[in-house]
Amino acid sequence: MARRGRQALFFLLPMLILVVAFYILPLILTAWISFTPLTNWRVRDQLDDFVGLENYVNLYYLARYDPDFHKVLQTTLVFVTFTLFINVVGGLVLAILTYLIDERISLAYRLLWLLPRMTPLAVFGLLWYYFFYGGPQGTLNSFLLKLGVIDEPVRWGTDPAMLPYSAWAIIVFVNGLVGVSYGMIIFYSAFKNIPRELIIAARVDGARTWEVIRHILVPMVRWHIVFVTVWQLLSLITSYTHLFVLVQWSVVDKWYGTTLALYVFNTAFFDVKNQGFAAAAAVILVIIGSILGLVTLRIMRFSQMISPPRGDI
């Protein structure tokens, strides 16, 4: 047993080192910083200057009274919920479509949907910057102006008359476009692994395409749906790069385009450079993420899926 333990440790070691160096240690460091008044990276003066729960108390007051922070929390909720929906359900729909059509067309179609993921962030951001630009030369505006749908250019993501919904729609749309291909790839390969006869049998039994999808295809990729849901949930809670570009280039309103993750980033590195406070918010974010992840696994009955089969095989 000891020998087996040593062997296991040997094979786990490279991963353990990575996890400790790039996750556990930064996490401890972040938690540490969250109890200090660290600002502007004055590490030498402030890193051992403990202020107790002050940052957390400030965060609490902010959450209670600050209207901008309220916007951030609302945006986080809306952004994560709707983008997650697009990523999972949209990915599932795309995978089903590509599974049902001819293989050659399917391949081209899947590649097309992978483009947003393959495009460098800055290029992709620039594309949408042009597209939603508020002046008459913005792609969407010039298109609609020429068609005569609108008389003057619309500031899509920033016009107070359309906030918060327009800003939310844009950030959900842009991120959904990037994320949806992930689910599509996972679900498509899962469908490909279903033995053909299971689908033919349903066809012979009289099932129409919709019934095959509902009763056979989707239930058979449950495991993959759980995986994609949890994975995308956690990455949506913590991701901010696309939002950063959209907010920075004023494609969308500052507060209705900022989620908690972006807020932490901006607080620490961009706006006020208050690292202590940002660390406190980051710790809260990690806790929320962990809880949501566990709840999702529980709701989707993950433990049942990994339990070994009983009875004779």
Add this chain to the structure above:
Amino acid sequence: MVEVRLQGVVKRFGRTTALKGINLEVRDGEVMVLLGPSGCGKTTTLRIIAGLEKPDEGRVYFGDRDVTFLPPRERNISMVFQSYAVWPHMKVYENIAFPLKIKKVPEQEVRRRVKWAAELLQIEDLLDRYPHQLSGGQRQRVAVARAIVVEPEVLLMDEPLSNLDALLRVRMRSEIKKLQRRVGVTMIYVTHDQTEAMVIADRIAVMSEGRIMQVGPPEEVYEDPANTFVAGFLGSPSMNLVEAEARPSGGSTAILLGHGEIRIPKQLEGGRVIVGVRPERILFKPPSEDHVALEAEIDFIENLGSDKIIHLRLGDTLLVAKTVEEPPGPQGSRVRVYVRLRDLKVFRPSGERIL
């Protein structure tokens, strides 16, 4: 219950022609077995009957109804697959109930019919289990129950027993036959296993390279093969097929075989022929009926317990005989062997039967 007719069915996949004009009539309530080696087109034929493939030429009729281009669900058929195709995410009950639910049968009727099918297959205790909790044989029963629960007009079976172990296969094949009798459904059964075919079939269609070589009851196909392919494919060990020369002379024919000569009281065309005789029809005692006799040397004896396979040498020609009795002598001894005239089959070199 319905009769199934295939008329001139041709199916091509790219450059290969899988079916080269299939004509077949399956009678109402009959078990038709499509038998042949892999790649002979038997499964393609079944898939065309099921509606899973569309033929490039020809027609498929169920009774008077032309179903050639109807989808499977408008044909009132069921199918059992080699891999069972039992859905792993549904319990046994849900698996069996699925085709009924798709057809919007009322819930109470679904329960009654599932119970009926489960009892018929003796799996009523398993209804609450998932497929991964079942053995291969039990899964096979679930697949058959699901197929009969809708009381189909035609029941299609695609090598349903191939994944079972030998013992279970023997039991299941007679059970399937009994079940078919009870339900009275028209059944089309694909297999490459000739014993299975002989046991289950009312009639067998032997297929090779996209054509039907012969259709008939098992005894007929076995006793009266239409050509060398059918003769060689059925039976174990397979029929002795040896080249010989026919010399017709005044109402009878001499056939030169090995060093010997056999005389057939019939005028055949002369030239090269293929003579066929089944191993168990090579006798070591003279029968009372008309027969021919030959001198042979015992080359080698295989003892299979109940049967003995005796390899004989007639000059350059090798023959295999099968007997349940004691071998007529030790290896190397010379014996006289006898074949009844009616057990002697003669074919042209191209394969067709002439006698």
